[in-house]
Amino acid sequence: MTATLDTRAGAPVPADTDRLAASDRVIAGLDLPTGPGFAVLDPATGERIATVPDLDVDAALEGVRVADELGRTWASTTSRYRADVLRRWYDLLVEHADDIALLISREMGKPLAEARGEVVYGTDFVRWYAEEAVRPGGNLRDVPTGGATLLTRRASVGLAVLVTPWNFPLAMATRKIAPALAAGCPVVIKPAELTPLTTLLAVRLAEEAGVPAGLVQVVTTTEPAAFSEAVLRDPRVRKVSFTGSTAVGRQLLRLASENVLRTSMELGGNAPLLVFDDADLETAVDGAYAAKMRNGGQSCIGANRIYVQDGIADAFVEGLAEWMASARIGHGLGDRVDLGPLIDDRAVASQGRLLGDALARGAEMRVGGTAPDGPGSFFGATVLDRVPADAELVRSEIFGPIAAVQRFGTQAQAIERANDTPFGLAGYVFTQDLDRAFTVADALQTGLVGINQGVPSNAAAPFGGVKQSGLGREGSAEGLEEYQEVRFYNLARRVTD
Ligand code: NAD
Numbered sequence: 001m002t003a004t005l006d007t008r009a010g011a012p013v014p015a016d017t018d019r020l021a022a023s024d025r026v027i028a029g030l031d032l033p034t035g036p037g038f039a040v041l042d043p044a045t046g047e048r049i050a051t052v053p054d055l056d057v058d059a060a061l062e063g064v065r066v067a068d069e070l071g072r073t074w075a076s077t078t079s080r081y082r083a084d085v086l087r088r089w090y091d092l093l094v095e096h097a098d099d100i101a102l103l104i105s106r107e108m109g110k111p112l113a114e115a116r117g118e119v120v121y122g123t124d125f126v127r128w129y130a131e132e133a134v135r136p137g138g139n140l141r142d143v144p145t146g147g148a149t150l151l152t153r154r155a156s157v158g159l160a161v162l163v164t165p166w167n168f169p170l171a172m173a174t175r176k177i178a179p180a181l182a183a184g185c186p187v188v189i190k191p192a193e194l195t196p197l198t199t200l201l202a203v204r205l206a207e208e209a210g211v212p213a214g215l216v217q218v219v220t221t222t223e224p225a226a227f228s229e230a231v232l233r234d235p236r237v238r239k240v241s242f243t244g245s246t247a248v249g250r251q252l253l254r255l256a257s258e259n260v261l262r263t264s265m266e267l268g269g270n271a272p273l274l275v276f277d278d279a280d281l282e283t284a285v286d287g288a289y290a291a292k293m294r295n296g297g298q299s300c301i302g303a304n305r306i307y308v309q310d311g312i313a314d315a316f317v318e319g320l321a322e323w324m325a326s327a328r329i330g331h332g333l334g335d336r337v338d339l340g341p342l343i344d345d346r347a348v349a350s351q352g353r354l355l356g357d358a359l360a361r362g363a364e365m366r367v368g369g370t371a372p373d374g375p376g377s378f379f380g381a382t383v384l385d386r387v388p389a390d391a392e393l394v395r396s397e398i399f400g401p402i403a404a405v406q407r408f409g410t411q412a413q414a415i416e417r418a419n420d421t422p423f424g425l426a427g428y429v430f431t432q433d434l435d436r437a438f439t440v441a442d443a444l445q446t447g448l449v450g451i452n453q454g455v456p457s458n459a460a461a462p463f464g465g466v467k468q469s470g471l472g473r474e475g476s477a478e479g480l481e482e483y484q485e486v487r488f489y490n491l492a493r494r495v496t497d
Pocket of ligand 1 (some may be wrong): 098163164165166167169190191192193224225226227229244245246248251252265266267268269299300301397425466469470496
């Protein structure tokens with residue numbers, strides 16, 4: 001098939017009016033202070049949906065003071081107490097799942113069904129750390145030469161500053177707040193300025209569940225650089241956990257070095273997705289669609305470079321093109337919408353630029369390539385085949401709904417090209433050969449690998465990257481250790497008779 005399919009033409013599906021009204025009620029229920037602040041926009045319409053306080057450095061430092069003071073009592077509570085509070089928070093999040101999903105969809109743009117999926121994923125971190133809180137580790141061991149016994153303990157790392165991106169407004173917050181609270185840390189969180197509302201609601205529910213009011217400070221601001229310059233230099237801060245771009249991560253690592261802070265960095269990706277001739281075609285197409293189109297392609301583990309072996313390539317591209325062409329574009333609160341708006345107009349312009357560059361270098365367009373008319377930050381689902389290796393979108397994160405397919409001959413070629421990047425967050429392998437699956441997964445220089453599936457994230461998994469994709473892990477038992485210091489006591493053992 002060589003013809004170009006059009007993505008569904010015409011205006012995006014509008015929001016369902018009942019859902020829109022319900023999301024307005026959720027926003028009104030936040031009781032945001034009136035007065036000056038910055039606007040939160042609906043990316044599907046460009047309309048202002050809320051105004052939140054634009055907090056300055058003094059307010060952020062006051063947040064550090066209050067959290068630090070409350071943190072002393074919190075750190076001295078029993079782990080069972082913290083676990084029970086987290087469990088109540090989980091129950092409240094589940095009780096308010098519909099409201100949270102409406103809010104995510106409204107401020108971030110993803111289709112409501114996906115927002116509901118994020119609520120399940122995001123709340124799962126709270127449940128996980130409610131269960132993990134009572135297992136704080138520590139052990140006893142003898143010094144190999146005798147004469148002493150070592151006792152190791154895990155202690156709260158201290159005040160944690162958390163900085164989150166806009167693409168998963170709930171999950172990126174809970175993935176950090178829940179382990180921090182479980183470990184006994186006070187928290188100052190700065191949500192992305194594009195999507196602060198979900199964090200405000202989630203933290204309000206945490207307080208309702210028994211987290212002391214003020215222990216988790218939410219700093220909404222349009223001055224993130226001033227925030228981090230001031231807060232990370234404050235001696236009361238002991239930890240910074242960041243999710244976002246590698247460029248900002250580097251700045252925060254530099255700043256963190258001044259106070260020698262513990263750091264966790266979940267940074268950018270450039271995920272390769274490898275489809276071998278022996279893959280099950282339907283599984284590969286479904287998995288590639290999921291890995292590419294989750295969140296409209298705005299995911300750090302999104303399939304950025306799709307490498308397909310020559311023997312299956314025509315059938316795979318045809319299958320993916322059909323799926324992508326059928327993606328229904330619209331407001332996240334619209335009926336049966338598959339693809340919401342991108343986060344803003346800059347993101348749309350970036351898709352246009354990357355697409356133009358790839359086409360100019362010889363890529364073949366199979367689907368889409370258009371931005372629908374009218375307001376809102378929309379870009380149509382797009383499939384490119386035979387993308388040349390020097391195209392800009394091969395080297396950088398696409399962060400949008402362009403699927404970029406390249407073809408390969410041998411397994412060795414595929415692995416070499418997959419690893420030819422400074423990033424190393426996620427990779428994907430599609431094959432029915434078990435040996436190949438493990439050989440290729442072992443060879444990929446990434447922190448995680450989806451094998452015959454496109455959505456590998458889970459609260460039970462130690463999520464994180466290698467190379468320039470980051471430091472540390474989130475989720476699972478390892479995610480709790482990011483908020484703990486290991487200490488040891490050396491107990492002298494005299495020989496007595
Ligand atoms: P971004 O780096 O522009 O912003 C992320 C957050 O950092 C926002 O809250 C922003 O306000 C804040 N920020 C910006 N400059 C700052 C500074 N100087 N000091 C402190 N905070 C600052 O990234 P984004 O556009 O919001 O998110 C997209 C990026 O995030 C992509 O690169 C994506 O791959 C990455 N991401 C990574 C993961 C992961 O787990 N590895 C998850 C989601 C997103």
